[in-house]
Amino acid sequence: MLRKVKEVAELTGVSIRTLHHYDRIGLLSPEHVTEAGYRQYSERDLETLQQILFFRELGFPLKNIGEILQSPEYDKAEALALQREALLEKRSRLDRMIRTLENTIQDAKGEIKMTDKEKFEGFDFTNNPYEEEARQRWGNEAVDRSKQTLADMGQEGQKQIGEQMDTLFRRLAAMRHRDPASDEVQKAIGEWHAFLNGMGHTYSPEAFKGLGQLYIQDERFTRNMDKFGDGFAKFMADAMGIRADRMKG
Incomplete structure (x- = not known):
């Protein structure tokens, strides 16, 4: 069911002016706009609005709410x-x-x-x-920059990036039973580091090692990484830590 902006305002108590402002800043842009330019809000739009209002009630600035909702890690x-x-x-x-x-x-x-x-x-x-x-x-700087870089690439560019990432992960996953300090593994990890640095954020040795630790400290990362093979997250954390230490040395 699609609702007009006036209906959404009456339903939620949020003023039409505020809804227009959310649209203008890209916080909540309705999925549907008629040929005449009228906004129409879907059920998913209403769910997003509910999230915005919850965060607003808790004192979150609009800018931070937008960063959180747009983060790839948002759950x-x-x-x-x-x-x-x-x-x-x-x-x-x-x-x-x-x-x-x-x-x-x-x-x-x-x-x-x-x-x-x-x-x-x-x-x-x-x-x-x-x-x-x-x-x-959900809103760290690296994620924000990476997302902006992806947005600038467009759909075709994002598809290519996804394919490159998938290829890198599959190649690294095939090495997960090898010594993470070996030259072959470290060369592949170097390619992963270079790939990340091309996504709008420069990963220092500390940041790169920290990202590897996140793979095993956050069960969501671990679960997704290990879809490429059992123990892949731990292997990546170890290999990335070794590369980071060598870069600092």
């Missing part, structure tokens, strides 16, 4: 779990602030005496830990 189910945890924490903090406010009213009336510490119970001006976690999972 909606994981995001919903993170949002639930964050909202529960926010509710708990608001409850503490309400109690502080009620006690302050009583203190002003002389009914109770609050300590200095009690007067500030519930206030928290630290950075949003959930935003930091979301950025680390």
